[in-house]
Amino acid sequence: MSATRPPEYPREAAEGVRGEHTHGEPTVPGAPHTGHIPGPRPPVTAVRRHSVRGQVLQALRTALVGGQMTPGEVYSAPALAERFGVSATPVREAMQQLATEGAVEVVPNRGFRVIERDARELAELAEVRALIEVPVLLRLARTVPAARWGELRPLADATAQAAATGDRAVYAESDRAFHRAILSLAGNGQLVTIADELHRRSQWPLLTPAAQQPPRALLVADAAEHSALLDALxxxxxxVVSELVREHFAGADR
Structure with missing residues (x-):
């Protein structure tokens, strides 16, 4: 395994965080498109270092979900920093955040290794998510007016549009946004935070390359469940709500 090889980002990902200086307020291009590395280069915006770290963190999360960072590989902060055109400090900070999220682990004197996960771990995450989210959603189904559910239709449509592209990173962001919006109706901020963290962990890549990039048909089917759920709500x-939500989480480990 390599200790220094940076992930094979599309050029736009690195350009999205280029330009940081070692003094206080770097001038860098704006953050990469949410959940999506490729795309036109955004306009240049003056930001502070913590914003550079945020841009690096978003780009790394996108690379993880999209399969551009390989489970088991070790990536050094200096190599990643060179790719992004920034200093190593915001990269290390971003990778430390990913370590707290369970996506990577620290390898002393080498860098950060992408966690090797298997289908069992994914199934366990799906089970925990179901234990938290299913009872809440069924309670909301009895109390939230139909018109309020209708307001979430654009988010369900966004997941369908993202699924149609076959881009896992784009879909991951829209999928989490839909689930956050539903759970936010419970009025419990801690619930939303914990559930979103579990959801994010369930989106990190598996050990096998095939699992990192599921067929577009699976994404489309998952998005269709969002729309059907809203119809039932x-x-x-x-x-129907009970059946759909349990089936949705039963398929969350695919």
Whole structure:
């Protein structure tokens, strides 16, 4: 395994965080498109170092979800910093954040290794998410007015549009946004934070390359469940809601 090889980002990912200086306020291009590395270069914006770290963190998360960072590989902060055109400090800070999220682990004197995960871990995460989210959603199904559910339709449509592209990173962001919006109706900020963290962990890549990039059909099917769930919630069909939400989490480990 390499101790220095940086992930093979598309050029735009590195350009999205280029330009940091060692003094207080670097001038760098704006953050990469949310959940998506490729794309036109955004306009230059003056930001402070913590914003550079945020841009690096977003780019690394996107690379992880998209499979551009390989499970088991060790990536050094200086090599990543060179790729991004920034100093090593915001890269180290971003990688430390990923370590707290369970995506990488620190390898002393070498860098950060992408965690090697398997299908069992993914199934366990899906089970924990279901234990938290299913009861909450079923309670909300009995109390939230139909019109309020209708307001979430654009988020469900966004997941369908992202799925159609086959881009896992884009879909991951829209999928989490949809689930956050539903859970936010419970009025419990801690619930939303914990559930979103579990959801993010479930999106990190698996050990096998095939699992890192699921077929577009699976993403499309997952997004279709969002739309069907909203239809059932709007119709206040609790039996269908219960069936759909349990099936959704049963398939969350795919």
């Amino acid at each position: 709007i119709d206040q069909d609790l039996d």
